[in-house]
Amino acid sequence: MHNKHHHHSSHRSLNGKNFIILPIVFCVLILGIASAIIIPNTMRFINMASMFFSDNPHDFSDEFKNIYVPTSEGLEEDVKEETSNAQSKKTTKTVPITDIEYPDYSDQFGEFIIEDCNIKCPLFYGDGDLQLNYGVGIYTGSFIPGYGRPILVAGHNATYFNGLKYAQKGQTILIRTSYGNYKYEITDIAVKKYNDKSAYDLGAREETLTLYTCYPFDQFGLTSQRCFVYAKYVSGPKLDISR
Amino acid sequence: MSEKRKKKSSSKLRTFVYVVMSFFLALILFLLSVCVSLRVTVFSPDYMLQAMSNREYYTQVTEEMRGQLESLAHASGLSSEFANDFTAGYDMREDIVSYVDSFYSGKSTLINTTNFKQKFRASLDAYIEENKKEGTEVKESSLEYLVNEAADIYTNSIEIPFFSVLANYIGKLSMPLNITIIALVLIGGIITAILFLTNEFRHRGYRYLSYAFIAAFLCDAVIAGTVTISGIFGKINLATRSLYNLFVEYFNGIFVYFWIFAAAFIVFGLVFFFTFAGKHRKLVNSH
Numbered sequence: 001m002h003n004k005h006h007h008h009s010s011h012r013s014l015n016g017k018n019f020i021i022l023p024i025v026f027c028v029l030i031l032g033i034a035s036a037i038i039i040p041n042t043m044r045f046i047n048m049a050s051m052f053f054s055d056n057p058h059d060f061s062d063e064f065k066n067i068y069v070p071t072s073e074g075l076e077e078d079v080k081e082e083t084s085n086a087q088s089k090k091t092t093k094t095v096p097i098t099d100i101e102y103p104d105y106s107d108q109f110g111e112f113i114i115e116d117c118n119i120k121c122p123l124f125y126g127d128g129d130l131q132l133n134y135g136v137g138i139y140t141g142s143f144i145p146g147y148g149r150p151i152l153v154a155g156h157n158a159t160y161f162n163g164l165k166y167a168q169k170g171q172t173i174l175i176r177t178s179y180g181n182y183k184y185e186i187t188d189i190a191v192k193k194y195n196d197k198s199a200y201d202l203g204a205r206e207e208t209l210t211l212y213t214c215y216p217f218d219q220f221g222l223t224s225q226r227c228f229v230y231a232k233y234v235s236g237p238k239l240d241i242s243r
Numbered sequence: 244m245s246e247k248r249k250k251k252s253s254s255k256l257r258t259f260v261y262v263v264m265s266f267f268l269a270l271i272l273f274l275l276s277v278c279v280s281l282r283v284t285v286f287s288p289d290y291m292l293q294a295m296s297n298r299e300y301y302t303q304v305t306e307e308m309r310g311q312l313e314s315l316a317h318a319s320g321l322s323s324e325f326a327n328d329f330t331a332g333y334d335m336r337e338d339i340v341s342y343v344d345s346f347y348s349g350k351s352t353l354i355n356t357t358n359f360k361q362k363f364r365a366s367l368d369a370y371i372e373e374n375k376k377e378g379t380e381v382k383e384s385s386l387e388y389l390v391n392e393a394a395d396i397y398t399n400s401i402e403i404p405f406f407s408v409l410a411n412y413i414g415k416l417s418m419p420l421n422i423t424i425i426a427l428v429l430i431g432g433i434i435t436a437i438l439f440l441t442n443e444f445r446h447r448g449y450r451y452l453s454y455a456f457i458a459a460f461l462c463d464a465v466i467a468g469t470v471t472i473s474g475i476f477g478k479i480n481l482a483t484r485s486l487y488n489l490f491v492e493y494f495n496g497i498f499v500y501f502w503i504f505a506a507a508f509i510v511f512g513l514v515f516f517f518t519f520a521g522k523h524r525k526l527v528n529s530h
Binding site for chain 2: 222
């Protein structure tokens with residue numbers, strides 16, 4: 001008993017700092033060990049998980065941005081005849097692509113008009129549900145007017161593209177954008193299967209316009225056929241993509 | 244070596260052993276907090292259903308499905324009202340609950356669309372009957388195509404991404420997790436008993452318990468604090484608002500349990516500290 005008291009009395013201090021230092025050391029060791037064991041074995045999953053995170057907050061709104069401001073640029077008077085070295089040459093105005101507001105996905109950036117078919121509706125960049133609920137949309141794997149490459153436009157046959165049932169060769173399609181107005185002329189109309197890969201060629205090096213919608217028109221339900229309307233570029237400012 | 248020096252050396256070794264045991268107790272407490280947090284969250288179907296209720300998941304999913312069915316209606320010659328009326332009369336809650344239950348019970352997580360298809364087809368037929376105009380074609384294959392597309396929308400609305408993958412792990416890990424929790428409690432109890440029973444001065448056991456509980460508090464607080472401050476789960480990228488809200492609630496909820504454990508650990512840590520300090524002072528004063 002005497003020894004016990006003597007032993008204890010030799011440690012009279014409470015050693016309060018141990019109650020801070022030791023838990024911190026323990027914590028560092030535990031988290032260090034846990035990291036050393038867990039991280040190498042779960043790196044694959046951590047890398048996979050990182051794909052699901054982004055720095056920007058996700059936008060779930062159903063609203064779209066309208067960047068379309070009507071312009072007179074590209075109307076018939078802008079296509080001028082110029083004479084150079086005694087040769088007659090038709091020139092079209094060019095617009096540097098850096099000068100235009102390039103649309104983001106889902107932006108309304110123009111207006112789509114086929115007067116002969118009674119079609120006049122907003123034109124969107126993108127052909128998802130939202131865009132096709134409010135107008136017609138350019139497939140983002142194709143190009144915007146003036147780019148000099150194929151343009152693929154989709155619309156619902158029951159709504160904005162219902163008028164395509166009146167489409168005929170030679171009719172004019174007008175696309176109005178903030179950077180210019182474009183004219184195309186219908187060259188062909190065809191009905192094909194939805195998965196017919198020969199229906200259009202997005203790799204072509206010339207500006208063509210292809211419209212498509214479900215077929216037949218005025219039918220309840222979904223169909224496996226599509227009506228394709230093909231048109232050639234007539235006029236409108238070219239986009240200068242070199243600048 | 245004198246008797247005094249031998250005793251001092253042996254005392255230091257004993258203290259070191261107790262500190263090491265205290266470290267292992269801290270590790271066990273931390274692991275226990277992680278395992279129990281997972282047990283009552285990720286491994287519990289009630290937790291998922293609670294997260295769904297908290298974030299009005301059912302209402303949001305129904306609204307999202309309505310939007311998609313409306314787009315489908317536009318593509319199919321139907322009006323927006325058709326989608327609105329149909330969705331208003333269809334309760335998805337039961338199907339979502341049975342999907343979550345089947346997921347946790349290890350059954351097939353395939354969603355049965357029979358009921359949905361039957362009701363959708365009945366609504367479609369009634370709509371066509373009411374709204375069929377002259378010249379409008381009704382083709383059975385087109386209607387079937389539409390019903391199948393609507394059923395796909397319905398399935399996609401109910402399905403929770405990666406749950407089928409996770410279900411496999413949860414099914415396999417559920418029992419080992421329970422055993423681990425029991426084992427950790429037992430080992431923790433044994434270490435605590437050793438700390439008290441083998442110590443020459445019983446009250447010193449409180450000191451080592453205090454070290455362990457404060458360390459476990461720090462571990463939980465560091466992890467939960469890092470997650471809370473970084474707001475990492477708010478940056479998750481998911482396709483729909485309903486899933487986003489559900490996942491944020493779900494993951495943040497797991498770390499709420501970390502905070503609860505951290506709070507419990509620090510309370511116990513302080514109680515043990517003051518108990519030790521009181522007993523220590525009493526003993527010193529008595530001599």
